Amino acid sequence: MTFLIILLIVVCVALALFILIQNPKGGGLATGAGSSNMFGVQRTGDVLEKGSWFLLALIVVLSLAVTTIAKTSGTAGSVDSELQEQVDKLPNPSPIGGGTGTGTATPPPPAASKDTTKK
Template identity: 75%
Template sequence: MIFLIILLIIVCLALGLFVLIQNPKGGGLATGGSGSNMFGVQRTGDVLEKGTWIFLTLIVVISLSITTIAKSGSTGSTDSKIQHLLDKTPTPSPINQAPAGQKPAPAPANQTKPAK
């Protein structure tokens, strides 16, 4: 499962890189750029667009597989110590309520200040 999480992080970084290096398609905030098409931007754009869709698909597949593995509970090492400590920790009682079988503590008596 750790491998899938690391793989997901790498794919997310690669997707971010692919999105950042793409040439803007115009409209919105991307207007006003130069119009020269010197290095064959259309062909590069196709490769980057396909790569973006591939990385997006990988992110969805890896995320779903991580969720499936986590829900099935096939990894016993992830919740060993922490879950054991959480199970042993008693739940705190709500304010002004005593635990079952005990009387609540008496309210403190009002103390008045001595006169000077």
């Protein structure tokens, strides 16, 4: 699983580089390549475009593989169930605050009202 995630990250970086190198209509990073153009302008564009589509398809396949493996493996589910068991063991907090956490806490007595009127 970790290998697939690392491979997915590498493919994403490669796709980003392929896209940045491509020669758009107004020029781009590919214009600074100099004399290292061994295919010619049109063939280089075709190779980079096909490579981009291939890397994109590879990202989709790897993403689906990682998702499928994560769903079928019991490690993620067991961690979630262990956490849920620990949360279930904790006492419920009182909605009023204080108390034992059993959920049957009695409310505090009403405050005595002071008579502030003069007689």
